[in-house]
Amino acid sequence: QQPVQSPQAVILREGEDAVINCSSSKALYSVHWYRQKHGEAPVFLMILLKGGEQKGHEKISASFNEKKQQSSLYLTASQLSYSGTYFCGTGSPNAGNNRKLIWGLGTSLAVNP
Amino acid sequence: NAGVTQTPKFQVLKTGQSMTLQCAQDMNHNSMYWYRQDPGMGLRLIYYSASEGTTDKGEVPNGYNVSRLNKREFSLRLESAAPSQTSVYFCASSLSGVYSYEQYFGPGTRLTVT
Numbered sequence: 566q567q568p569v570q571s572p573q574a575v576i577l578r579e580g581e582d583a584v585i586n587c588s589s590s591k592a593l594y595s596v597h598w599y600r601q602k603h604g605e606a607p608v609f610l611m612i613l614l615k616g617g618e619q620k621g622h623e624k625i626s627a628s629f630n631e632k633k634q635q636s637s638l639y640l641t642a643s644q645l646s647y648s649g650t651y652f653c654g655t656g657s658p659n660a661g662n663n664r665k666l667i668w669g670l671g672t673s674l675a676v677n678p
Numbered sequence: 679n680a681g682v683t684q685t686p687k688f689q690v691l692k693t694g695q696s697m698t699l700q701c702a703q704d705m706n707h708n709s710m711y712w713y714r715q716d717p718g719m720g721l722r723l724i725y726y727s728a729s730e731g732t733t734d735k736g737e738v739p740n741g742y743n744v745s746r747l748n749k750r751e752f753s754l755r756l757e758s759a760a761p762s763q764t765s766v767y768f769c770a771s772s773l774s775g776v777y778s779y780e781q782y783f784g785p786g787t788r789l790t791v792t
Contacts, residue, residue, distance in 0.1 A: 665726060
């Protein structure tokens with residue numbers, strides 16, 4: 566039920582690109598992406614909704630493949646400030662009145678100079 | 679705007695003690711949430727309140743109770759703390775519709791139960 570994130574960890578040099586994936590075994594209505602820096606609260610990045618609507622950060626892009634039940638977060642020309650742990654949260658359309666996000670375990674991203 | 683505030687920031691309890699974690703938001707959000715975060719476990723929903731006057735259990739509600747005092751405030755109570763409740767607790771809020779709107783998180787409460 567919990568979405569699976571991959572990779573678990575990635576190390577980049579400043580300016581390199583990275584892709585973080587989030588896969589679910591359940592049909593999805595929405596995928597949320599958040600970034601958390603060490604010792605801080607998660608901060609919103611993106612929401613991707615079934616049907617193609619997206620909300621969020623201008624400099625970060627993401628995709629949502631409804632048929633494959635997965636989402637990918639694309640970090641291009643990475644900056645030192647991109648370092649942190651990235652979490653996806655997924656919402657299922659079959660939850661009825663019990664709607665809540667189920668969160669992945671996170672992907673740790675370190676960007677080095 | 680302060681956003682989402684939580685008190686206290688740190689707390690140490692002995693097994694069996696009780697305490698209440700306070701959360702308040704000033705963004706006029708309808709929905710509020712309590713999460714716990716343990717190393718390697720990601721975020722797990724304890725309770726949530728879709729709107730004022732309603733509360734529902736999340737994934738890990740055992741050992742906790744909540745009160746949605748009004749639209750702004752959502753408190754989490756540990757009646758008899760256990761070492762397994764050592765964790766970082768985050769409160770969050772959002773506009774109505776958990777799937778469609780971003781959640782704003784408070785700074786967290788770091789709780790240690792000895």
